[in-house]
Amino acid sequence: MDKLSFLNSIAVIAVFVSILLAFFLFTVKTENKLANRLFAFFFILTAVDLSGFFVYEFIEGQLNLEVFRWTTCLLGMPLYYLFVLAVCYSDFRLKWKHLLHAIPFLAVNLIFVPRFYLVGDIEKIQFFKLHDQMPEMLIFRFVVEFQYVYYIVGVFLILKKYKDIYLENYANTSFSTYIWLFQITTVFLVAHTIVVLKNLLRYTDFNESFIWANIVVGSVALLITCWFILKALNHPELFRGINSKLKLTKNILPEVEIKAESGTEQNDLIKTQIITLKQYMSEKEPFLDPSLTIQELANQINMPVRDLSILINHHIDQHFFDFVNEYRIQKAMQILKDTSKKDLTVLEILYEVGFNSKSSFNTSFKKYTNLTPTAYRNS
The missing domain is CATH 1.20.1070.10 (Rhodopsin 7-helix transmembrane proteins)
Known part of the structure; x- marks a missing residue:
């Protein structure tokens, strides 16, 4: 030929x-x-x-x-x-x-x-x-x-x-x-x-x-x-699209009018909202839902989604993705340290705390603890 x-x-x-x-x-x-x-x-x-x-x-x-x-x-x-x-x-x-x-x-x-x-x-x-x-x-x-x-x-x-x-x-x-x-x-x-x-x-x-x-x-x-x-x-249904009307926090901030009478009152309000949000995350554990969105969390805590987006992405200075995954990792760490749950595999734990991918769980866990889940359990 x-x-x-x-x-x-x-x-x-x-x-x-x-x-x-x-x-x-x-x-x-x-x-x-x-x-x-x-x-x-x-x-x-x-x-x-x-x-x-x-x-x-x-x-x-x-x-x-x-x-x-x-x-x-x-x-x-x-x-x-x-x-x-x-x-x-x-x-x-x-x-x-x-x-x-x-x-x-x-x-x-x-x-x-x-x-x-x-x-x-x-x-x-x-x-x-x-x-x-x-x-x-x-x-x-x-x-x-x-x-x-x-x-x-x-x-x-x-x-x-x-x-x-x-x-x-x-x-x-x-x-x-x-x-x-x-x-x-x-x-x-x-x-x-x-x-x-x-x-x-x-x-x-x-x-x-x-x-x-x-x-x-x-x-x-x-x-x-x-x-x-x-x-x-x-992967016949590979993709999950997002809403094109969603805006980045950096684009929302210039549109937000601060109506508080003073900067101190505004800071106190923000601190209260952060405390309330973190308390809700710890007590109600909404992060266990692997498909949790900022819209769903805003509905649960009765806060406008724009305000919650600014609170997390700007004032807490974390992406919503990282903010939620931090709670998932902390929950996983508790399970890994619990001797009564030593029979649970890492795969079972990652699904239990809201992850749906082993690779993303290992990456997030190592980013947060500098250890793999298995190394953390053994230590």
């Missing part, structure tokens, strides 16, 4: 797997159907892009279709960006304004109209022969790279905001959404970097290695897609 045939085989498998994953995302039962559909369309576009390694055999003479296929890559990152929004925010909905994300795709196709789409077959063939040097292609590649950087930065900013809001408002220790999306985005960034380096070979003295570079790119794409399938099969 020669290099080209080997590359075609890898590309065919990668396209098949991408379509298979898209089909899975369309049909799997989940509450977040919008996110799954957006991700499915993303993988369909990925399949269209990867088909370029072998599709030329079937569309001979259909040069308009081939150039149009090139430009569909400009819809990939907008779809991924919208997918991340749909995953992170449970109340996200598509709106007409989101069609603006298609502007680069439309603009690039308009650039090809005068000297490609509207000319005769001879001119099109000539364009294809010299397409690497054509100004339309240089503009197209610039737009692709600029768009990619724009959306990859946008996705990382969304994830940062999601993480900050999650830590201030939720106590669920299963942080899979952020980790999973961060992993995906990082993998995409690495894969795209490989593609860019591969494309640069066109303009160097190593252009004969271009076919091998394509084989590497095709293999990486296949491995990434298989990895997504394994994740999707193991």
